[in-house]
Amino acid sequence: MEEYKIEMKINGERLVATTQADESLLKFLRRNGFFEVKCGCEKGECGTCTVILQGKAVKSCITLALQANNKEVWTIRGMEKFELGRKLQESFVQYGAIQCGFCTPGMILVAKAYLDKNPIPDRKEIKREIAGNLCRCTGYKKIIDAIYAVAEENKKMN
Amino acid sequence: MEKEQYDFIGQPLEIKNIGKVTGKELYSSDINIPGQLYAVILRSPHAHAEIKKVDYSEAVKVGAVCIGPQDVPEIIYNERIVSIPEKTYRDRTVLPKEKVRHKGEALVACAAETEEKAWAALQKIKIEWGKQWKPLLTLEKALSDDAPPIYDWVYLGEEKLKVKNNIACERNIEVGDVEEGFREADIVIEKTFHTQRVYHMQFETKSAVCVPEADGGITVWTTSQGIHNVRILLGNIFNLPLSKINIKRITLGGSFGSSIQMNSITPICVALALKAKKPVKLVSSREDDFYDHAKYPLKTILKVGVKKDGTFTAAHCRVWVEIGGHNIQAYPYLGCVAGWFASLYKWKNIKYEGTAVYTNKVPTCAMQGYGNPQINFAVESMIDILAEELKMDPINLRLKNYVGKGDEFWGQGPTVRSIIRSCGVEEMLLEGAKLAQWEKRVPHYQKKEVIRKGMGVARGFHTSGTGGPNPGEVIDYSGATIKINEDGSVDVLTALMDLGGGTWDALAKIVAEVLKVPFEKIGIYNGIDTRSTVFDVNTHATRGVYCGGGAVKFVAEKVKEILLNYAATLFKDLPENLVLSCNKELGQAIIYPREIPENYKTIGEIAEYAHTTSWGTLAYTSTLRQKNCPPCFITHFVEVEVNTRTGEVKIPRVVIMGDSGTIINPNLWEGQIIGAFSRGLGFGLLEETDYHPEDGSLRCKGLVTDYKIPTTLEMPKIEDIIVRSAHTYEPTGPFGAKGIGEAALSSVGPAIANAIYNAIGIRFYELPITPEKILKSLQEKEENLRKRRGE
Ligand code: FES
Ligand code: FES
Numbered sequence: 036m037e038e039y040k041i042e043m044k045i046n047g048e049r050l051v052a053t054t055q056a057d058e059s060l061l062k063f064l065r066r067n068g069f070f071e072v073k074c075g076c077e078k079g080e081c082g083t084c085t086v087i088l089q090g091k092a093v094k095s096c097i098t099l100a101l102q103a104n105n106k107e108v109w110t111i112r113g114m115e116k117f118e119l120g121r122k123l124q125e126s127f128v129q130y131g132a133i134q135c136g137f138c139t140p141g142m143i144l145v146a147k148a149y150l151d152k153n154p155i156p157d158r159k160e161i162k163r164e165i166a167g168n169l170c171r172c173t174g175y176k177k178i179i180d181a182i183y184a185v186a187e188e189n190k191k192m193n
Numbered sequence: 194m195e196k197e198q199y200d201f202i203g204q205p206l207e208i209k210n211i212g213k214v215t216g217k218e219l220y221s222s223d224i225n226i227p228g229q230l231y232a233v234i235l236r237s238p239h240a241h242a243e244i245k246k247v248d249y250s251e252a253v254k255v256g257a258v259c260i261g262p263q264d265v266p267e268i269i270y271n272e273r274i275v276s277i278p279e280k281t282y283r284d285r286t287v288l289p290k291e292k293v294r295h296k297g298e299a300l301v302a303c304a305a306e307t308e309e310k311a312w313a314a315l316q317k318i319k320i321e322w323g324k325q326w327k328p329l330l331t332l333e334k335a336l337s338d339d340a341p342p343i344y345d346w347v348y349l350g351e352e353k354l355k356v357k358n359n360i361a362c363e364r365n366i367e368v369g370d371v372e373e374g375f376r377e378a379d380i381v382i383e384k385t386f387h388t389q390r391v392y393h394m395q396f397e398t399k400s401a402v403c404v405p406e407a408d409g410g411i412t413v414w415t416t417s418q419g420i421h422n423v424r425i426l427l428g429n430i431f432n433l434p435l436s437k438i439n440i441k442r443i444t445l446g447g448s449f450g451s452s453i454q455m456n457s458i459t460p461i462c463v464a465l466a467l468k469a470k471k472p473v474k475l476v477s478s479r480e481d482d483f484y485d486h487a488k489y490p491l492k493t494i495l496k497v498g499v500k501k502d503g504t505f506t507a508a509h510c511r512v513w514v515e516i517g518g519h520n521i522q523a524y525p526y527l528g529c530v531a532g533w534f535a536s537l538y539k540w541k542n543i544k545y546e547g548t549a550v551y552t553n554k555v556p557t558c559a560m561q562g563y564g565n566p567q568i569n570f571a572v573e574s575m576i577d578i579l580a581e582e583l584k585m586d587p588i589n590l591r592l593k594n595y596v597g598k599g600d601e602f603w604g605q606g607p608t609v610r611s612i613i614r615s616c617g618v619e620e621m622l623l624e625g626a627k628l629a630q631w632e633k634r635v636p637h638y639q640k641k642e643v644i645r646k647g648m649g650v651a652r653g654f655h656t657s658g659t660g661g662p663n664p665g666e667v668i669d670y671s672g673a674t675i676k677i678n679e680d681g682s683v684d685v686l687t688a689l690m691d692l693g694g695g696t697w698d699a700l701a702k703i704v705a706e707v708l709k710v711p712f713e714k715i716g717i718y719n720g721i722d723t724r725s726t727v728f729d730v731n732t733h734a735t736r737g738v739y740c741g742g743g744a745v746k747f748v749a750e751k752v753k754e755i756l757l758n759y760a761a762t763l764f765k766d767l768p769e770n771l772v773l774s775c776n777k778e779l780g781q782a783i784i785y786p787r788e789i790p791e792n793y794k795t796i797g798e799i800a801e802y803a804h805t806t807s808w809g810t811l812a813y814t815s816t817l818r819q820k821n822c823p824p825c826f827i828t829h830f831v832e833v834e835v836n837t838r839t840g841e842v843k844i845p846r847v848v849i850m851g852d853s854g855t856i857i858n859p860n861l862w863e864g865q866i867i868g869a870f871s872r873g874l875g876f877g878l879l880e881e882t883d884y885h886p887e888d889g890s891l892r893c894k895g896l897v898t899d900y901k902i903p904t905t906l907e908m909p910k911i912e913d914i915i916v917r918s919a920h921t922y923e924p925t926g927p928f929g930a931k932g933i934g935e936a937a938l939s940s941v942g943p944a945i946a947n948a949i950y951n952a953i954g955i956r957f958y959e960l961p962i963t964p965e966k967i968l969k970s971l972q973e974k975e976e977n978l979r980k981r982r983g984e
Contacts, residue, residue, distance in 0.1 A: 073220075073397075075396045076896075077479065078897070080897040111214070112216040112217075115215065127210070131207065131860030133213050134694060134695075134864060134868060135395070135397070135446045136213030136214075136444065136693065137396035158912065162908075163905075163906070165905055170396075171393075171449070171871075171872070171902060172396075172447055172693050172864075173864055174908060176867045176914050
């Protein structure tokens with residue numbers, strides 16, 4: 036199959052690599068060493084593979100690597116570069132929003148993309164917004180609480 | 194016993210999760226070895242068929258390394274070696290030799306430089322099939338006289354047994370005289386209950402990476418709840434000394450019991466690596482994983498006798514479980530079901546008959562509860578049925594008969610028993626009722642709305658570990674090496690796994706508490722393997738904190754003794770005159786002669802001195818077997834809203850009361866309870882692995898959304914998930930602690946069923962209670978009413 040040279044900015048750093056027309060962004064990222072992007076189903080059903088592409092949370096297993104050409108991609112490893120990213124990470128630990136941790140990167144990225152758009156949602160809105168990301172361990176309450184705590188803090192600052 | 198003041202126990206400190214929020218945590222599928230091959234598996238298209246010939250020569254020609262039935266060792270094993278060998282049934286090889294026994298059973302595996310090349314090679318494999326049988330998918334079909342045998346014979350320990358009527362094993366237990374008991378009863382009720390097959394849906398699919406080492410040994414990273422058992426099994430199967438096998442302890446992306454056994458892909462990966470003489474990586478697809486494991490279902494016929502005043506006189510419990518194509522320890526499962534049943538209430542006279550039956554379906558195994566949620570659904574539904582018959586409050590009937598303090602608890606079937614020393618059952622039922630506003634509950638016949646509210650209660654428990662005063666059929670011990678490093682920080686080396694529930698944090702807190710060393714200075718999270726640790730049986734049976742924590746506490750106390758003895762030589766005093774305490778300002782543990790705190794030395798100074806004077810390392814290694822199996826109790830109060838037009842059930846609010854003795858990680862304790870509630874909700878209302886009746890394939894086709902697990906939207910309103918703890922102290926547990934994990938799921942199903950009954954007056958005897966079943970029952974009820982009115 037034909038190889039394409041693509042270029043993207045991942046976590047703020049430039050990456051040039053080759054891909055094929057049918058390669059998912061998930062496979063591409065993991066093949067290039069971004070193992071923090073997890074694979075739970077490869078069918079777009081669980082959200083563990085979530086990354087932020089051009090400011091939007093997307094499921095990388097149903098996004099083609101080619102679609103990310105010349106674009107900006109953020110994974111969980113890049114979250115330390117944002118205040119909001121760091122706050123979410125701390126809040127997840129503090130609230131015990133993590134058990135096995137396999138869904139955690141996706142959850143934090145979905146939350147980050149959402150709070151960027153809507154910084155002070157209530158619990159119900161958060162619940163709806165993250166419904167596409169599944170978690171088998173926690174029952175979601177602590178995840179929602181952790182995100183909500185960050186939203187509350189945003190509210191105080193405004 | 195008075196609760197002590199603790200420095201670390203019960204504090205909301207969490208270290209382990211730092212790796213998980215930063216993306217630095219590694220799981221088996223993240224391990225990569227230079228030069229590794231990628232493996233994929235060809236799975237059987239048939240549910241029950243004879244394998245005539247497997248020809249992978251064309252796959253080899255395109256550069257793949259392959260293994261088929263002809264290549265794997267003859268060793269017949271059981272992948273779950275938690276029980277003693279004499280009580281372990283064995284029926285499988287690494288790949289099936291003569292025939293496949295369920296659709297999706299692994300048959301051939303290929304490894305190549307890329308996954309794509311491995312898949313391409315797989316397409317070239319030719320299989321010649323012999324005789325094929327129509328799959329046996331139900332208990333009734335598998336037990337029928339004309340059913341083809343799924344196995345001709347299996348092993349129990351070293352004994353070769355003929356398999357009759359596809360019965361994998363049986364277990365019968367009798368205590369007292371049930372016939373006499375039923376004669377004493379005023380009311381006798383018998384009902385049949387069914388719980389379904391559920392898929393674990395742990396987020397990380399089963400994975401393994403195996404490196405063949407220069408000395409002929411292997412190093413393995415794999416999804417496992419117990420690395421030492423994986424090593425013992427691999428040593429046995431591949432005839433390697435255990436000293437040449439090293440299994441790395443690595444974080445699991447969930448398991449819920451599906452990795453108590455060595456996962457089926459692990460020896461496949463090893464066989465490929467040994468043949469290729471290269472590292473091999475094998476990561477299951479989600480569909481492969483669906484075809485690998487499921488929760489044991491259960492059919493229960495329960496008959497209970499009760500006197501007018503609510504005293505039980507006898508219970509007869511018959512259970513059947515269809516286990517699928519392999520027996521992953523159905524024998525201890527049947528024993529445990531008996532134990533959970535016998536330990537819920539004082540039945541007085543008991544008869545239990547359990548039968549496990551092979552079918553041509555995915556092999557079943559433990560999933561959070563090992564039969565407990567299954568039998569609990571039958572018993573806790575029955576209690577409500579009896580209470581209604583007796584015109585008694587269901588809470589009072591429970592209070593009258595529960596097995597509690599001073600009574601005997603069967604922690605792991607009839608051979609592992611101990612006396613209950615801590616029990617919060619009464620407190621949880623009464624306090625929970627207040628929080629749930631139980632007194633406002635109205636009977637179903639007063640409800641006429643389209644959306645009808647209801648409330649239900651159910652209670653349960655699980656064992657904490659599988660220890661008893663006498664070792665029974667289950668192996669149970671843990672161990673650790675603990676050393677004080679040259680700077681006063683502490684290493685804890687234990688093979689015990691953390692399944693995400695916070696076991697490692699709990700163990701670190703226990704060690705911190707004993708040695709008074711700050712929690713952050715305890716190293717427990719990585720760098721562990723079988724070679725660096727003594728044996729630990731497994732993180733199962735809710736034993737992590739109670740048994741694993743008990744063992745590290747024991748070892749830490751030995752280290753403390755060594756430390757104080759050594760310090761005494763420095764202080765020129767006696768060890769018993771020295772005080773060990775935590776100095777939070779210094780961030781250090783300190784030692785000083787009693788009454789003279791200003792003369793303190795930090796542990797760091799003492800350890801450094803031991804080092805520079807070449808005295809040696811302050812360290813100790815040992816194992817410990819807990820000699821009790823205290824139950825951790827749970828109570829669920831569930832509110833439901835049943836939409837009588839759509840059959841949909843919503844759960845707006847839930848009150849959950851837990852009894853774990855001392856709680857070591859409060860946040861994660863609560864998290865485990867709420868997580869279990871979500872899985873219980875799936876078990877109660879949504880989930881079932883449904884099979885195609887003709888070809889035995891999974892109807893969901895390996896798709897997560899077709900299978901349906903709860904999302905955020907199915908959960909109650911977040912503010913209305915109320916979790917509280919009982920005030921208990923377990924005298925045999927580390928700092929008063931017992932478990933929680935599996936208890937938390939045990940009574941969710943029946944609490945939901947009881948709430949639905951309270952809403953619409955219909956009793957469901959089968960899980961999951963789907964909208965279709967509710968609508969159908971409502972229509973039938975309507976019709977019956979009409980008939981009765983003579984319309
Ligand atoms: S792995 Fe992409 S959604 Fe599941
Ligand atoms: S923490 Fe395990 S899946 Fe969410």
